[in-house]
Amino acid sequence: xxxxxxxxxxxxxxxxxxxxxxxxxxxxxxxxxxxxxxxxxxxxxxxxxxxxxxxxxxxxxxxxxxxxxxxxxxxxxxxxxxxxxxxxxxxxxxxxxxxxxxxxxxxxxxxxxxxxxxxxxxxxxxxxxxxxxxxxxxxxxxxxxxxxxxxxxxxxxxxxxxxxxxxxxxxxxxxxxxxxxxxxxxxxxxxxxxxxxxxxxxxxxxxxxxxxxxxxxxxxxxxxxxxxxxxx
Amino acid sequence: xxxxxxxxxxxxxxxxxxxxxxxxxxxxxxxxxxxxxxxxxxxxxxxxxxxxxxxxxxxxxxxxxxxxxxxxxxxxxxxxxxxxxxxxxxxxxxxxxxxxxxxxxxxxxxxxxxxxxxxxxxxxxxxxxxxxxxxxxxxxxxxxxxxxxxxxxxxxxxxxxxxxxxxxxxxxxxxxxxxxxxxxxxxxxxxxxxxxxxxxxxxxxx
Numbered sequence: 001x002x003x004x005x006x007x008x009x010x011x012x013x014x015x016x017x018x019x020x021x022x023x024x025x026x027x028x029x030x031x032x033x034x035x036x037x038x039x040x041x042x043x044x045x046x047x048x049x050x051x052x053x054x055x056x057x058x059x060x061x062x063x064x065x066x067x068x069x070x071x072x073x074x075x076x077x078x079x080x081x082x083x084x085x086x087x088x089x090x091x092x093x094x095x096x097x098x099x100x101x102x103x104x105x106x107x108x109x110x111x112x113x114x115x116x117x118x119x120x121x122x123x124x125x126x127x128x129x130x131x132x133x134x135x136x137x138x139x140x141x142x143x144x145x146x147x148x149x150x151x152x153x154x155x156x157x158x159x160x161x162x163x164x165x166x167x168x169x170x171x172x173x174x175x176x177x178x179x180x181x182x183x184x185x186x187x188x189x190x191x192x193x194x195x196x197x198x199x200x201x202x203x204x205x206x207x208x209x210x211x212x213x214x215x216x217x218x219x220x221x222x223x224x225x226x227x228x229x230x231x232x
Numbered sequence: 233x234x235x236x237x238x239x240x241x242x243x244x245x246x247x248x249x250x251x252x253x254x255x256x257x258x259x260x261x262x263x264x265x266x267x268x269x270x271x272x273x274x275x276x277x278x279x280x281x282x283x284x285x286x287x288x289x290x291x292x293x294x295x296x297x298x299x300x301x302x303x304x305x306x307x308x309x310x311x312x313x314x315x316x317x318x319x320x321x322x323x324x325x326x327x328x329x330x331x332x333x334x335x336x337x338x339x340x341x342x343x344x345x346x347x348x349x350x351x352x353x354x355x356x357x358x359x360x361x362x363x364x365x366x367x368x369x370x371x372x373x374x375x376x377x378x379x380x381x382x383x384x385x386x387x388x389x390x391x392x393x394x395x396x397x398x399x400x401x402x403x404x405x406x407x408x409x410x411x412x413x414x415x416x417x418x419x420x421x422x423x424x425x426x427x428x429x430x431x432x433x434x435x436x437x438x
């Protein structure tokens with residue numbers, strides 16, 4: 001399942017850039033031709049959002065996610081508040097920062113969404129197949145419920161540094177597999193994650209590319225440069 | 233959800249990297265293949281070739297794009313042999329068509345079946361090309377003025393054709409797609425892109 005996420009990420013990212021140029025072009029002056037000035041204009045946009053957090057549309061999902069987490073649902077009519085995200089039943093503060101991790105009850109390594117699905121099945125009684133039927137919102141559609149809950153949980157680690165320990169045997173196995181997939185090139189464009197995320201300070205069109213082999217701070221409300229969609 | 237999933241994927245990859253940069257993770261490539269295939273349970277049969285790596289992809293994956301010299305030489309030789317040249321010997325097409333192809337990222341994405349347009353080259357995703365287009369990526373070097381600074385030379389024109397046809401013929405494990413060799417672009421499309429990069433009339437060289 002973790003491997004699946006990595007691959008899904010690939011299908012999302014690859015060529016994502018092609019559809020998202022128009023509005024960004026408006027927000028940076030046409031005279032900004034040099035790479036540095038382009039970078040600065042994008043940076044300014046991000047600052048505007050962080051200076052005034054209420055201008056950030058992602059916060060709506062945080063609120064929606066909190067209410068979904070706390071509202072009884074599913075055949076069993078219970079909330080997710082007793083879900084163990086790794087730091088004990090119901091503990092949400094800092095939980096995201098330590099995921100993914102090995103869960104003995106499931107005997108596997110799980111990331112946040114995998115664990116949330118697990119709790120929805122085991123606690124609330126939902127069927128797995130139903131939960132994963134249409135996992136992603138279509139273009140322009142709002143974040144799905146699972147996404148909103150995940151954003152709420154991630155926001156409870158906002159400002160922390162990723163600190164998954166990943167020292168148990170199954171965790172090490174998962175990391176090694178992820179490492180290999182990160183560099184695995186395939187498909188008609190020869191892409192691997194490393195092509196776009198292996199270096200700092202690179203962009204696809206105007207979209208900054210995170211350097212994923214570097215530890216990062218968690219900011220659960222950084223929107224993309226061009227759209228009002230939420231990301232990490 | 234989509235983006236959160238991305239982040240968690242990142243998370244898996246982040247922590248331990250710095251520490252393990254030197255030592256190779258011991259993973260059976262067959263296991264990696266299996267994980268990739270298992271990730272697409274509903275993939276239609278015509279997509280299955282996407283999971284299969286050719287020799288060059290395998291080597292570049294294994295060596296994380298820094299192949300030792302012998303491997304690099306073998307890749308270069310193999311990829312060089314794959315380059316097909318235009319039957320009429322003319323390497324330069326129409327830069328206006330080339331500009332359209334450089335802008336277009338259409339083609340071969342999961343949402344592009346059945347194809348409704350010709351494939352694009354999406355060069356702007358990775359390269360700066362013209363002054364007018366300010367939305368460009370930086371994975372590849374800037375190509376602004378590329379032909380002009382090379383005096384529009386014949387040797388460089390041929391090198392650009394070869395670069396677009398098969399980037400790894402000159403640069404093993406390059407992050408640039410092998411557009412011709414992988415049948416993403418046709419010979420005629422590549423000629424139009426050569427014109428965009430190399431012809432004196434092209435805005436790239438103005």
